Amino acid sequence: MSSSDPMISIRSVAKSFGPVRAVEAVSMEIAEGEFFSLLGPSGCGKTTLLRMLAGFETPTSGEIFIDDQPMSSVPPHQRPVNMVFQSYAIFPHLNVRANIAYGLRKQKLPKQQQNAMVDEMLELIKLPGYGDRRSHELSGGERQRVALARALIKRPKVLLLDEPLGALDKQLREQMQLELRALQRSVGITFVFVTHDQEEALTMSDRIAVMSKGRCLQIDTPNRLYEAPSNREVAAFIGTINFFDASIKSVNGETANVDAGVLGEVKAPVGDGTFASGMKVLLAIRPEKLSIESKKPKRSAHAVEGVLDAAAYLGERSHYYVRVDGIERPIAVSAQNAHRMLEGIDDQPRPVWLSWSSDSAVILDAK
Ligand SMILES: Nc1ncnc2c1ncn2[C@@H]1O[C@H](COP(=O)(O)OP(=O)(O)O)[C@@H](O)[C@H]1O
Ligand SMILES: [Mg+2]
Incomplete structure (x- = not known):
């Protein structure tokens, strides 16, 4: 051989x-x-x-x-x-x-x-x-x-x-x-x-x-x-992931601009699929790719305001669930406690900001 x-x-x-x-x-x-x-x-x-x-x-x-x-x-x-x-x-x-x-x-x-x-x-x-x-x-x-x-x-x-x-x-x-x-x-x-x-x-x-x-x-x-x-x-089977309904606005090689409803216009890499303008797609973001903080971030490519609904402290990291108006399911966020940007965590609902960079989402076929 x-x-x-x-x-x-x-x-x-x-x-x-x-x-x-x-x-x-x-x-x-x-x-x-x-x-x-x-x-x-x-x-x-x-x-x-x-x-x-x-x-x-x-x-x-x-x-x-x-x-x-x-x-x-x-x-x-x-x-x-x-x-x-x-x-x-x-x-x-x-x-x-x-x-x-x-x-x-x-x-x-x-x-x-x-x-x-x-x-x-x-x-x-x-x-x-x-x-x-x-x-x-x-x-x-x-x-x-x-x-x-x-x-x-x-x-x-x-x-x-x-x-x-x-x-x-x-x-x-x-x-x-x-x-x-x-x-x-x-x-x-x-x-x-x-x-x-x-x-x-x-x-x-x-x-x-x-x-x-x-x-x-x-x-x-x-x-x-x-x-x-x-x-x-595969995205749903391997680990946890947030899916957001979106539609393709334009494709430029490896990345695309999508209209992601209340998340606004979002730029992200495309997966293996072939996409054309107008197609219904999913924007997928892992919980640890989202940053959560009390104030609006100054430098992030993408950010959205929501309400912190629940938090679970797991020692090394915490899990957060954030509701955003216009999005059906709470958004899952996972942050290492050593790098936490959210001060004074408690279980009371409170306004927070989620942000992520363009390369930390992926666009997938909606079917
Ligand atoms: N000898 C068999 N006769 C009839 N159906 C079988 C037989 N072996 C497996 N199956 C069926 O084939 C499918 C795959 O089974 P299997 O290979 O054991 O799955 P997994 O190992 O992933 O759990 C199942 O629907 C199972 O019921
Ligand atoms: Mg088996």
Whole structure:
């Protein structure tokens, strides 16, 4: 494989179960060594796509290539992939060492070599000395690490992970996210990671495919998905965002002027869409891109007056909800308390000013 070829190439792959269209003509390419996530709500087709990569399901149409080989006639056990599930099935009657070595059982390696490989894996998952323990002597996080080691010991080209941290509590889950990411970097194996948790996907991934109803909405880096969503669904799914109805006045290359009602005439970058004068669009602004202060700002490109309706103090930052006449929903604002420009916060309604710079909004297709 040349370095520019993708490790995985999914070409117009669709899967139906009778009348249910689980995956609709999805195409994507995943690079060697990439940490790639499939992100979307429950039922959007993530597991089905992963199971087609593993060979447990056959595509209704389309073709999957792994390491330049078409997979259509390759059975699961002959694919260069391994899979880790949410319910980490490690064998209760075997100790940790035997569980990890289980992945090698068909390879008929000398005992000494097997032991050395298992020791290396125990180091990798930070459980040296745990070899003799049984499943019931391990925490949930430790069991999941053992399941990972078992999947990794044969050094598959691709590791498929279906919500592998879903059963862990929040704190352990966050710790495992960082560990799993570090482990993936150190082994350099391509990971395809399924999650419905956007924060998890943002934390861990090189790139993310955002899925909805069997379709792929956008494939991009976490930063681009957040800063430059290409459509309304992605913008709303990744983080919080304020949408304002607007219409295009003029387009000048990468930016457009829109008429945004009570917000006035606003200049903002255009997303991936093609826009023409008169089109109905959405002006989208993240809560942390809005500044909130008591007085009218002197230098901001755009500002609007409103009434502070509610505030929530969260320690490091505060969330504010501001009503503006002529806009139906309260506007969400998030400000770091260290940089707060609003003095004397209380819950009493009071006039405030919101402002933002031209490059911190994005224009999206209204549909
Ligand atoms: N074996 C199956 N038979 C029938 N329908 C299925 C089967 N597997 C999945 N589905 C349906 O396909 C859709 C996608 O499911 P799935 O891939 O499990 O989604 P996700 O993993 O994103 O939650 C759902 O509507 C689900 O009910
Ligand atoms: Mg699933």
